[in-house]
Amino acid sequence: MxxxxxxxxxxxxxxxxxxxxxxxxxxxxxxxxxxxxxxxxxxxxxxxxxxxxxxxxxxxxxxxxxxxxxxxxxxxxxxxxxxxxxxxxxxxxxxxxxxxxxxxxxxxxxxxxxxxPGISSVLAAPLLAGIPLTDKSLSSCFAVFTGHQPDSLNWQALANIDTLAILMGTRSLPTIINNLINAGRHPDEAIAIIHNCSQPGQKFF
Known part of the structure; x- marks a missing residue:
């Protein structure tokens, strides 16, 4: 059988x-x-x-x-x-x-x-870097998107969300930043870049 x-x-x-x-x-x-x-x-x-x-x-x-x-x-x-x-x-x-x-x-x-299910880097990478996705005073919500197709995203809507988590966005990061600023995001807002989350070569910028 x-x-x-x-x-x-x-x-x-x-x-x-x-x-x-x-x-x-x-x-x-x-x-x-x-x-x-x-x-x-x-x-x-x-x-x-x-x-x-x-x-x-x-x-x-x-x-x-x-x-x-x-x-x-x-x-x-x-x-x-x-x-x-x-x-x-x-x-x-x-x-x-x-x-x-x-x-x-x-x-x-x-x-x-x-x-x-598995633990996504969406949640783990900010946590390991000591960055809260939500905060009582600073952020009441967050959104997640990929940087693969920036032209397909609603930048006006994203620019109004407290915290943004971007996956696979290294190559398109300049475009993402410009789109957010053009949609009203403040150009001096802080960002963090996290590479190799949880790995020996993990880096935070």
Whole structure:
């Protein structure tokens, strides 16, 4: 009798194994197939059994990457083989990832799957830098956006939000700053830049 497969869409968190959830660690320890992103640390991929098949499908800007359709096909194929598949995604699976495309592919193929949350850098990076996203006196709300497509954002609305958290915004930072100032944000307002959150090379500017 064929073993029933299952796909787990797991958040790897911010990279440091210390911040990996207990649920994620348990699933990695029993995975038969690991399909993981480029930003997932080596120490996390070493948590799987020795005989686990490990597939690096990470996407990095400007480099050759695995097409999303291929990733979808891999998830469905290994599920149909009765494998316990861990799809390890950096941060949280549903924050600026492409998990919904994978979920739709799994649903279309009638595959059993489970979502496992991870700690997003949206929350962890400011915290590790000692920066509160909300504050009783300074900030009653915050918004999160990615810097990949600045032209598609409502800058007038964003300029009126107390605190802004920007992911993947290094390349477009000058454009983001100019758009905010043009929309009414004060040019002297302080900003923080955080690189490699939770990693040995973590830097705050």
């Amino acid at each position: 064929m073993t029933k497969g299952k796909v787990y869409l797991v958040g790897a968190g911010v990279g440091d194994i210390a911040y990996l959830t207990v649920r994620a660690k348990k699933l990695l320890s029993t995975a038969e197939v690991l399909i993981y992103d480029a930003l997932v640390g080596d120490d996390l991929t070493e948590l799987v059994p020795e005989d686990c098949l490990k597939l690096d499908v990470g996407k990095r800007g400007g480099k050759v990457s695995t097409p999303q359709e291929k990733i979808n096909q891999l998830l469905v194929a290994y599920y149909c083989q009765g494998k316990q598949v861990v799809r390890l995604k950096s941060g949280d699976p549903l924050i600026f990832g492409r998990a919904m495309e994978e979920i739709k592919a799994l649903q279309k193929a009638d595959c059993d799957f489970e979502l496992v």
